Amino acid sequence: MKQKFDIIESSCIPLPLENVDTDQIIPARFLKAVTRDEKFFGENLFRDWRYNADGSLNKDFVLNDPRYSGEILVAGKNFGSGSSREHAAWAIAGYGFRVVISSYFADIHRNNELNNFVLPVVVSEKFLAELFDSIAKDPATRVRVDVGAKTVTNLATGSCESFPLGEYKQYCLMNALDDIDYLLQQKSKIEEYEKKSK
Amino acid sequence: MNTLFDKIWDSHVVSLIPDGPTQLYIDRLYCHEVTSPQAFDGLRARGIKCFRPEKIFCMPDHNTPTHDQDKPIEDPVSKRQVDSLERNAKEFGLSYYGMMDPRNGIIHVVGPERGLSLPGMTIVCGDSHTSTHGAVGAVAFGIGTGEVEMVLASQCILQQKPKSMRISIDGKLGKGVTAKDIALYLMMKLTTSGATGYFVEYAGEAVRNLSMEGRLTLSNLSIEMGARGGFIAPDEVTFEYLKGREFAPKGEEWDKAVEYWKTLKSGDDAVFDKELHFDAADIAPMITYGTNPGMGMPIDGKIPVPPCKALDYMGFTSGQSLIGHKIDYVFLGACTNGRIEDFRAFASLVKGHKKAPGVTAWLVPGSWMVDAQIREEGLDKVLEEAGFEIRQPGCSACLAMNDDKIPAGKYSVSTSNRNFEGRQGPGSRTLLASPLTAAAAAITGEVTDPRKFL
Incomplete structure (x- = not known):
């Protein structure tokens, strides 16, 4: 959903697993929807981890643990690998996450998050380990993400890092503009390119 | 610098956004039924048409049953998705190869076999295995549905230029070792994130000796090492495979095309961000x-x-x-x-x-x-x-x-x-x-x- 980003301060939901692939984020059977209902995808985020095979709630999974809540998902290295399905980003957005923090994101998924107003924040392994540690000690640990300054702060320890974000995407996020809004303004340039490359 | 990837990418740059991504022109967009419906919805919501409908080909493949395709799909949810693609293709004036059409199949099998994927092209599809088409010497990569919408709307997409990597497999493959085994071997060595951020050029004797089918298999699996895409410079194997295919150039156009395609290779002085060498003899069935x-x-x-x-x-x-x-x-x-x-x-x-x-x-x-x-x-x-x-x-x-x-x-x-x-x-x-x-x-x-x- 298009929304303006500025400063986000929230508690976190920790998912200390590496290589979380998009099949786990949203299983293939939920790709059959033909509309983009974020609520539907959000309800099925991590479906097969959230629910047992018999449909009952898996109480051991972090999203079902009442100690954890917030707009920030903190995940292990190589988050979002596998299939290119944008539905994974819709599910993350639909659940209510605005930020995902990891030490590494799979390329396509990272783009998909950015295009859907979920901010992927890449941090160092050290920062990530410390953050998991803070959350383990105190589930209410808060993190502050400043999109204007491109910094992320673990408010429990005061550790602060800057994260990569191109100025173009930063501008889009802070002004709630998407890429197509931009491209539609470029028609004459595209036609010029087509003539030139014939 | 002066890699084949640079040559193809740079010749498709429409503009560079200061401190932002590149606006890249796309020669071919493929749409299947799973990752496209919301993109078409987006066009309708914005009240716009497809910018270059003749460059876009649609076919259902993910939901299609593998028996009784002449009968309606039993699963109503699958049927709705396949029907949506047909309706969208019709509404926006795009080529559509439906079930039972002799041109139908998995999009990444159909593109090369119909000559829709050609050397030097930029090719995208809302599917991570789009890297497959790189086997003909194209820059091909998977995109998300929002990006599908970009291409439908403008025939362009906004992308950061990936880094380049060359993986050479030197020597000859042993008995019973196939392109699939090369790919599984590379994934074992590099892990599923070892090539994240890179576009991979496959080279070396063992790659050159692969048939086009083998090259398609190898390029297909690039994404499983985390790579944005993977490709192989076109050569006689490529030209032989493409000649006479439905959408490949014909007659004089063909000769002109081959002449151009022969220039599509990394220079002897090409510099890659990363280079890896493996010995084909070390690879076993995996x-x-x-x-x-x-x-x-x-x-x-x-x-x-x-x-x-x-x-x-x-x-x-x-x-x-x-x-x-x-x-x-x-x-x-x-x-x-x-x-x-x-x-x-x-x-x-x-x-x-x-x-x-x-x-x-x-x-x-x-x-x-x-x-x-x-x-x-x-x-x-x-x-x-x-x-x-x-x-x-x-x-x-x-x-x-x-x-x-x-x-x-x-x-x-x-x-x-x-x-x-x-x-x-x-x-x-x-x-x-x-x-x-x-x-x-x-x-x-x-x-x-x-x-x-x-």
Whole structure:
């Protein structure tokens, strides 16, 4: 959903697993929807981890643990690998996450998050380990993400890092503009390119 | 600098956004039914048309059943998705190859075989295995649905230029070692994130010696190492494959095209951000034991990782050999290994043998064109005599969006591309391997070294 980003301060939901692939984020059977209902995808985020095979709630999974809540998902290295399905980003957005923090994101998924107003924040392994540690000690640990300054702060320890974000995407996020809004303004340039490359 | 990737990418740059991504022109967009409906919805919501409809080709493949395609799809949800694609293609004036159309099949099999994917092109599709088309010497990569909408709206997409990597496989492959084994070997060495951020050029003697089908398999699996895409510079093998195909240039246009395509190679002075060399002789037939494609090993190896969630899921133990492990299903097909050469390999191995009792085998051609060629070459007879039947084309059990689902707890030796938890059906256990290894498993009912039969 298009929304303006500025400063986000929230508690976190920790998912200390590496290589979380998009099949786990949203299983293939939920790709059959033909509309983009974020609520539907959000309800099925991590479906097969959230629910047992018999449909009952898996109480051991972090999203079902009442100690954890917030707009920030903190995940292990190589988050979002596998299939290119944008539905994974819709599910993350639909659940209510605005930020995902990891030490590494799979390329396509990272783009998909950015295009859907979920901010992927890449941090160092050290920062990530410390953050998991803070959350383990105190589930209410808060993190502050400043999109204007491109910094992320673990408010429990005061550790602060800057994260990569191109100025173009930063501008889009802070002004709630998407890429197509931009491209539609470029028609004459595209036609010029087509003539030139014939 | 001066890599083939630079040449193709740079010639498609429409503009550079200061401190932002590149606006890249796209020569070919493919749409399947799963990742496109919301993009078309987006166009309608914005009240705009497709900018260059003649450059866009649509076909359903993920949901298509592999039997009775002449009848309506039984699953109403799958049917709605396939029907949506047909309706959208019609509304926006795009080419559409529907079910039972002789041009239908898995998009990544159909593109090259119809000559829609050509050297020097930029090609995208809302599907991570779009890297397949790189085998013809194109820059091809998977995109998300929002990006599909960008291309529908403007024939452009906004992208950061990836870094470049060259992977050379030197020397000659051993007996029974295929393009699939090269890819599984690379994933074992590099892990599933080893090439993240890179576009990979495959080179070296063993790659040059691959047929076009083998090159398509290798390029297909680039994404499983995390790469944005992978490609192979075009050469005589490429030209020979493309000549005469429906959408390939004809007559004088062909000669002009080949002349240009011959310039599509990395310069002798090309500098890559990363270069890797491997020796083809080190590669054995491979099999996976875990729940990501990087968890592979030589088929006669022992599981090299300590006890973990993946091994629990698979029901394997650390240090175990998989040779002789009983299997339940065999799947030959997918955009990875659903081409004619894969069926030739499978048929050559099972010829004169019988399918093992207790094994369910799904042999799914990648397209109707592959199906026709199977019959033309008489491979259908060989397979039938050995107790196998050929199903109708589609993505099938690769991701089990249709009714081809491996039951929970069952073992499947699969020529597809992913062994993620539940990928082939909830609870399914997937062992990725080549068509030869799948064939050996199909006739013995257990994990078997295919070299025994060669």
